[in-house]
Amino acid sequence: MKFEIITVTSRSVTIELANNQCVYAVKDFEVYVNNQVAKVTRNNVVTIYDLEPNKEYEVYVKALDDTTTSNIKVFRTNQEYVTLNVKDFGAVGNGEVYDTAAIQAAILSCPANGRVVIPEGKYLSTPIFLKSNMTLEIQKGATLLGSTVREHYPILPGLTETNDGTDEFYLGSWEGDPMDCFASLLTGINVENVIITGEGTIDGNASFENWWEDAKVKRIAWRPRLLFLRDCKNVLVEGVTVQNSPSWTVHPLFCQDIKFINLNVINPKDSPNTDGINPESCKNVLILGVDFSVGDDCIAIKSGKIYLGRKLKTPSENIIIRNSHMKFGHGAIVIGSEMAGGIKNIVASQCIFEETDRGIRVKTRRGRGKDGIINGLFAENILMKKVLTPFVINAFYFCDPDGKTEYVWSKEKLPVDDGTPTIRNIYYKDIKCEDSEVAAGFFYGLPERKIENIHLENIEITFAEDAKEDFPAMMSFLDKQVKAGFFIGNATNVTIKNVSIDDVIGEAFTYVEVDQLNN
Template identity: 35%
Template sequence: MVFEINNDFVQVGGVISAILLLASLRVKVSCDEYPAMSCRKHSAFLTDFGGVGDGKTCNTKAFEYAIRNLSQYACDGGALLVVPPGKWLTGSFNLTSHFTLFLQKDAVILASQDESEWPHLPVLPSYGRGRDAPGGRFSSLIFGTNLTDVIITGFNGTIDGQGSYWWDKFHKGELKLTRPYLIEIMFSDHIQISNLTLINSPSWFVHPIYSSDIIIQGLTIFAPVDSPNTDGIDPDSCTNTRIEDCYIVSGDDCVAIKSGWDEYGIKFGMPSQHIIIRRLTCISPDSAMIALGSEMSGGIKDVRVENITALNTQSAVRIKTGAGRGGYVKDIFVKGMSLNKMKYVFWMTGSYGSHPDPGFDPKALPNITAINYRDVRADHCKYSARLEGIPNDPFTGICISNVTITGGKKKLQWNCTHVGGVTSKVLPKPCKLLPEKKKTFDCPFPEDKLPIENVQLKTCCF
């Protein structure tokens, strides 16, 4: 009898132990999973540092306090700051290395419209002056410099720049400093910005500059189509960059690749290179789906674009430059464009003005060469092409193949000056400066992969 009682006790105890063990395991494996370049050992919520998500209380100090405290874990597996559901009003704040800013579903970071919440920064060395005014510039809402391994991601949380305040000042000519960007990371490496909704930036939305090893993925970006200079994604003097699966509605270029402005960009000499853009969708009635320039004085090369879509957009992949820019745009490869209701399918501009100051050298001529487009379907488009090189500095090595354009009612479909190249299987018939070869061919597209394409995101958990 004693044995039986003890056996029952042992059996019951074993069941209880098993339940506790399973519960323990369940706690360990039940978590929020997300894809990231790096996982973090430590995590905390903004509310742990006094954050209040009522849309009225300013959280600038809460963000600063949280990030400062979490930075101590940089050498111990890094840290993740969770922004929970709510509306989190804040001014500009700085990130740290080995750090993830994570926005949960229904979390909204609201940019303050109080200028005192935006620190002032000096002008960018490759620009020499601010874009809106000659002086310095306001810090971006989310800013970081000299960082490594920094991630901004979430479950499609929202960052709202509340840009109307700044757009109004721009239109009235009241700006004494350049407007803030929404996100800017500079002099940094191993950057990921993904799975977020970004709306109403004061100016450019996402601006990595002087940086490398960048993944920008799964962003939805919205700004009114008449908002000033609301570029979507602007890699600027950046190397090894991957932009994919983004949807952008903008008042300016959806993506603009840059590398400095006239004599300042030439002197700084840092190109944008080894960039891949794929599965991009763009709506921008007054600008380009992808612009190369106009600030390209440090050079742009090895840009690969594939499987992109534009609707009601001024132009597709546009080159913007001019005398005084110097630099180069070369080894550009575009494959697979689906276009509808465009003004121009192909557009290259060699007379783009907008110089930082009178000190630019008009003899600094850009080198535009090896520009390749293939596999394009464009419907309901006004013009096939407007290709304008520079006198005594023609754009060369242009290759266009397997293109069908419909809807053009203008008599002059191809307007070409100071350009040279070849075409194959292109309708309507191209201009004489781009003769069609009798033997059909495809314009080249690289078969090798860029190093950033081989980076696989991990499944992380907090």
């Protein structure tokens, strides 16, 4: 067995097995730290806690039924200047009184390279604001519980004019546009070198009796996220469970060099807009070992709807997704539909998609803009189980109030203009899809701007015996399907290599206006 050390903090280390298995190793294995068993698991990504700061450790792994061990790797934990316990600042942790002031006081008092600890207990709170150069540890048995009283939440304004009149200052965001929204239970604005770690829980306390009621109605301001990061750098979120979010669960916006490792992201299947992790206009993002079970898209990569996308032209780029398990939700990995700033270089591997409506999904439409370029989506070694339609690229997505206008749904070749998006360089390889239902895949580009360079290789798709019909994509004038093959329309340079579709009804592949077909 081989492994790599992924991250080291003052109190934890995360390792990743070097194998070709999706999410889980073939057999249970032990993780040894200084010759003591620290954990027995089958997860490819493992975090060990309760280490001491600035101390050298040796780590190795061994399969339970094997006498051989991996090589030993040596690491040193980070220095830690001081530990501040929120209970020393007056936090009660009984879930009945508000502990916001005590937690916020501990954070604001924390010096550089210090750690704020939330120990076992239930801490009722309104939004907490992070600061730079610190660690926030939510320990095992601890829950940071969000208030359900809207009036207790500060508002992040969407747009604020600067005093010199040369620009605007953006804070609040709602579905890709600058709008007033409530601050999140954990909020980071312009912070860097921050670690959020631990085996505890961040619970938004949302339900259909509070935040999810009349979800599409703005009341005072738009619903908060659970964790919102704005213009942040070098942030690690590791180990914690995040659940019951009022809307998008984890939302980094205009951030770079951020890592989400070994999280549990949990929201009910029917909860509205509770996407898991939504990087928006972010650069250098790692999503590793994350377990999703949500009510909307598990991962949705975005870059602004129209206004901010066109004005700031900041793409989401260099995003790696690996060894993560996506369950339920509308899509496992989704690009768009707010992508007016562009999205490029997305790499996904060793993941399991289970009972999501779609697997890898690209959604856009006319009006997203010439800077809305999706360029470079690479996925390989993926296992999909009971995914209704594994592969979707939809350039006619009928979102927004004008989403069902002729401008959006027309299949005529319209003039290329400032609203015309681009999709190119799609590469899918070594993917197995079991018990699909609706269609193997549905790719439909714009006639005036065809999808460029699609490569499908070593893909196996089977359908469930009791498959039920549904729509393969969200676009106007589309019929329901069941056990349909691949539809590819308005594309150029398409390569199909060793793709099998069992029990298909009708043609395995249907091509409409496809140039340069290679199979």
